[in-house]
Amino acid sequence: MDSTSAATASAVTFVWLGMVLGISFLEAPLKFRAPGVTIPVGLGIGRLVFRALNLVEAVAAAVVTAAVAAGGAPVPVIALTAAVAVLLLVQLLLVRPRLNRRSDRVLSGDEPVDGPRSHDHLVYVALEIVKVAVLIALGITLLTA
Template sequence: MNATSAALAGALTFLWLGMVLSISFLEAPLKFRAPGVTIPIGLGIGRLVFRALNAVEAVLAVVVIVAVAVGGAPASVVGPTAAVAVLLLAQLAVVRPVLNRRSDRVLAGEDLPRSHGHLWYVALELLKVVALAALGVTLLAA
């Protein structure tokens, strides 16, 4: 693989991994433990933060995919790249719309039971973390 493309894709992959770990596994659960943060306030903050994170993730995904495609990457790089892209797409196209509809209802004052949609999002997030780590390590060796 072209060294410049591998370096760019690798740097962006590790940046992306750090963002996902810090937002999804640190900020998201901690915000609900802060004094005075109610469920509606936490949901409002979460929607804003995850909308921004997902927008940045989409840009990073496009740039990584282009760098991998232009760099003549081997199958060992293409596989994890595709996996990360598919996982992000599943989150954005399938799970996030369900969570957004539910949070709209909660913010409108409905009293709803705990969401299983969050479990799907977390499961996909865990898989994405593994795929990003694998992609980053593979790019370091490329």
Template sequence: MNSVSAAVGGAATFVWLGMVLAISFIEAPLKFRAPGVTIPIGLGIGRLVFRALNAAEAMLAIVVIVAVATGSPGPVVVALTVVAAVVLAIQIAVVRPPLNRRSDRVLSGEDPARHRSRAHLYYVALEVVKVVSLLALGCLLQAA
């Protein structure tokens, strides 16, 4: 892997990783503990934040993909890049739509305990896979 591609790819990967850790594992759970934040308010904030996060992630994914594609990477780097990008695509295209439908129902007054959804658990599980793949990818790119 050439040094410029590795440096750019590594930097973008670690920025992406930092954003996911900060939003998904710090901001999202803590916002519901803030005084005065009800479930509908938290959901409304969360939808805006995750829409912005996913847009930023998509841009960073493009930067990482281009950097890896132009850098003659090894198979592990390619595999980790694919894992991170595919997980993000699944989150956006498959998991977020049911989460949005559920939050629409809660925001329109439905009791959140009335219908439990596993989509949130799938999203979190995919976040863990993405974090592990981004951490490994960033380390490999920085070592290149």
């Protein structure tokens, strides 16, 4: 893989990883522990933050994919790039819409604010964990490509 493409893809991959770790595993759970933050307020903040994160993730995925495609990447890099892109697409197209519908019901009062976490939320978290592992593997593989 040419060095410019590898450096670009690697840098974007590690920035992407940092954003997912910072938002999904630090900001998201902590906001509900802040004084005065109710479930509806936290949901509203979360929707806004995750909408922005997912937009930046889509751009990062496009940049990494373009760099990998342009750089003559080896098969492991291509496979990891495809895997992280598929994980993101599953989150954006299948899981996020369901989470948004549920948060709409909570915010409108149709579901209790103190109800159990949804199955979809657990699926999203599981996908985030897998995505983090794939991003780490991709970043390391790009550094050695």
